[in-house]
Amino acid sequence: MVDYLVLGVAAFGAGLVDAVVGGGGLIQIPALFSVFPNMAPATLIGTNKLASIFGTGVAAVSYARRVRIAWSTAAPAAVAALVFAFLGAFVVTRVSPDFMRALLPVVLVAVAVYTFAKKDFGSVHAPMHSGRREQMLALLIGSAIGFYDGFFGPGTGSFLVFLFVRVFGFDFLGASAVAKVVNVACNFSALVWFGYSGHLVWQLGLTMAICQIAGSVIGSRLAIKHGSGFVRKLFLLVVSILIVKTGYDAWMRW
Numbered sequence: 001m002v003d004y005l006v007l008g009v010a011a012f013g014a015g016l017v018d019a020v021v022g023g024g025g026l027i028q029i030p031a032l033f034s035v036f037p038n039m040a041p042a043t044l045i046g047t048n049k050l051a052s053i054f055g056t057g058v059a060a061v062s063y064a065r066r067v068r069i070a071w072s073t074a075a076p077a078a079v080a081a082l083v084f085a086f087l088g089a090f091v092v093t094r095v096s097p098d099f100m101r102a103l104l105p106v107v108l109v110a111v112a113v114y115t116f117a118k119k120d121f122g123s124v125h126a127p128m129h130s131g132r133r134e135q136m137l138a139l140l141i142g143s144a145i146g147f148y149d150g151f152f153g154p155g156t157g158s159f160l161v162f163l164f165v166r167v168f169g170f171d172f173l174g175a176s177a178v179a180k181v182v183n184v185a186c187n188f189s190a191l192v193w194f195g196y197s198g199h200l201v202w203q204l205g206l207t208m209a210i211c212q213i214a215g216s217v218i219g220s221r222l223a224i225k226h227g228s229g230f231v232r233k234l235f236l237l238v239v240s241i242l243i244v245k246t247g248y249d250a251w252m253r254w
Contacts, residue, residue, distance in 0.1 A: 003035045004207055011051055011208035015215025019059035020223045020231055021176060022157015022183070023238035024052065026245060028208070043201060045153075046194030050205030053187035055212030060184055062220035063177035070127065073138045073168055074178045078185040080142030081149070085189035088150025100152045105247040108155060111162050112239045115232070121165060122232055128169035137167055142182055149186040150193075155242050157183055161235060172231035176223060 010031035018024025025048065032044045063069060115121055129137060141163050149156040160182055164175035194200055223231050 011211035015055035015212035016219035019219030046199035051208035054209035060180035077142030081146030084146035085150035122172040125171035
């Protein structure tokens with residue numbers, strides 16, 4: 001009972017943060033590994049995905065009701081992510097992702113430095129592409145980040161937000177809304193794989209999902225109420241924590 005309470009609180013916090021800028025896995029995955037240290041890692045990750053898809057899905061619906069989602073970008077990116085996240089999950093069963101562990105903190109530092117340096121980055125919603133070019137770029141980003149999410153995963157939501165701001169000219173609020181749609185596709189692909197391979201604890205995952213949903217509703221409302229400035233600040237905070245966490249995992253833990 002206590003274990004479920006701890007994980008419920010973690011899931012609520014993960015849902016809140018993830019609904020705004022992504023990065024909820026920073027809270028939820030360590031909590032799962034801490035509470036169930038002897039459970040197979042694949043089962044814990046699969047259970048995390050089960051809870052996350054509900055939270056992310058509710059956040060996507062909340063954004064869709066209050067923010068204009070750029071579906072011309074979101075739809076092709078989500079389709080590509082759906083396919084390539086499954087491919088990434090398949091590949092990681094055959095190739096070690098350890099090289100990504102060392103590279104990730106470096107990439108995150110570059111993202112943080114760029115965002116800090118560009119004070120107006122993501123403050124104005126000024127879409128830069130349309131038509132075939134928009135669709136091709138969306139497919140490219142969806143494919144790359146989808147594969148990354150299936151293969152490794154940490155920071156997926158934050159990378160999506162950054163790329164939709166940088167490449168498409170969205171503000172942080174609009175980018176976060178589109179990122180939620182793509183994240184749902186990524187989570188669904190992963191769930192198909194983990195479900196097929198039997199790496200899911202359904203009762204635990206669904207219990208955490210309820211808490212994730214509550215956090216997602218509050219997080220999306222906070223983002224919509226306070227706008228892109230709030231999302232940008234939380235984005236930088238989450239990326240900074242990701243840098244510390246992934247840097248420790250890559251270079252100091254072993």
